[in-house]
Amino acid sequence: MLKTDNISKYYDEKAVVEGVSVEIPKGRITSFIGSNGAGKSTLLSIISRLIKQSGGNVYLEGTPITDIADSELAKRVSILKQSSHVNIRLTVRELVSFGRFPYSGGRLTKEDEETVSRAIGYMDLESSENKYIDTLSGGQRQRAFIAMIIAQDTDYVLLDEPLNNLDMKHSVQIMKTLRRLTDELGKTVVLVIHDINFASCYSDYIAALKDGKLAGFGTVDEMIEGGILRDVFGMEFDVREMNGSRICLYYT
């Protein structure tokens, strides 16, 4: 179980995240929602030790993550940030192979190679595994990075806006993959996501943030509800039940 306890982050006295305590249920997809600047990405970065918090603690199965060695933590929690641009020329396979670094230290064993191949297959990238990532389209590149995270084979997978800049088809594809990761492989997935309807259709739990504070946490049925969403986003939502999912209408 991944748990934050009273996490705060200040930049020059200004609170970006303030006193957030949330327990992320294991083996489920949890989405962080909220307006721009609500502190979703910052919280995710703190949970994954990319940013140091000003106060509070993050616990992984009861142990503060600061007490876990970096190399050990990399086998249990992975994070993919939104701007995944890389300076060097790498093929898809080379990039995905980096996912095995926590285990192999850069010297891939036969099992590592197999895991890499499986991750590439999982993201449907076999045909382009020898292409350089700077020649790929945005959607393919994003899938290559997700394949790297899959090869890293951690129990917890944290993704910061994985649908950023993707069209509908690729977005659906990625969300379905994440669903498979939890349902088939038992991973715990935590997302920062802007599209409320993707959050509603594919998540199990929703955590809403407003002005750096936790504005609500619960199952999709509890959270995707007109009153709560109005509080979180400050606008009206028309929530309808369609094909078993809750869909929010807010465009007009």
Next chain:
Amino acid sequence: MRDSVKLAVLSAIAVCCILLFMFYDAGSDLSFILPERGAKIAAMVLTGVAVAYSSVIFQTITFNRILTPSVMGFDSVYLFLQTTALFLFGGGGLMMVNETFNFSVSALSLMLFIFFLYKLVFVRKGNVFFLMLVGVVMWTLFRSLTVFMQMLIDPNEYAVVQDAMFASFNNVRADLIGVSAVIIAVVVIFCVPMLRKLDVMLLGREHAINLGISYDPLVKKVLIIITLLVAVPTALVGQMTFLGIIVSNLAYETMKTYRHAYVITCASLISVIAIIGGQFILERVFYFNITISVIINFAGGIYFIYLLTRESKRC
């Protein structure tokens, strides 16, 4: 051509350069000429490796391919520290008489300076051009301060230490070769397990942390190594501002792989070839009319400007 084949070819060329330099026109009295040339070759190889090594790992931890420790003015700082020591304690002081002590103190001060600079500008995600500006300012500042202090030093004392101050390939500090060789050998061996971590660093800070790299401790280690690798060649043969840029970028273009083990080896070989081959041509063709640093800085400066224009187009 495969990367390992390229490295083999480069090694062969490097060995040829060394042999040529050693034995060309050596005359009959080998016992006189070989030790002298040997010392020179040792200094050039050490310099080549140190400059190539420090440039590549510096570029990795700062996420760019244009800046090198010398462009950031690190070796100017080293010379400044030397001059300050001379100015404060005089030619007879412990700093000037005891080489090891001198080197340790200077290297340590340089290390403090680099850490300070790193905290100050690199942590704030400065872009390449901002950092370069800082480098130019540092370079000029410490250059001017050095020259200023040299003006103030008593001319007699100055003459005594002039040799030490202005080392060049024609005036190698033979007395420092032993200690330099030990330092560089230790650093290179110490670095081997670190190279694969540096490969991961190429993905950027966030990916590196995600993959379990202890980012800050690793950067600190690399900075310490860079300090030593800057101090050694500066003490041995003086400043080589643009050598690092040429050899690191030629290595990136030569090698298909991103792996540091290959890139650093390639850069070191190119560096050795450039220095020894260049020095050979200078001594035998131009009869010492110019120094190799002048040529390397001239060619390197032009290459540097080319890289800058290419970089600015990409941004």
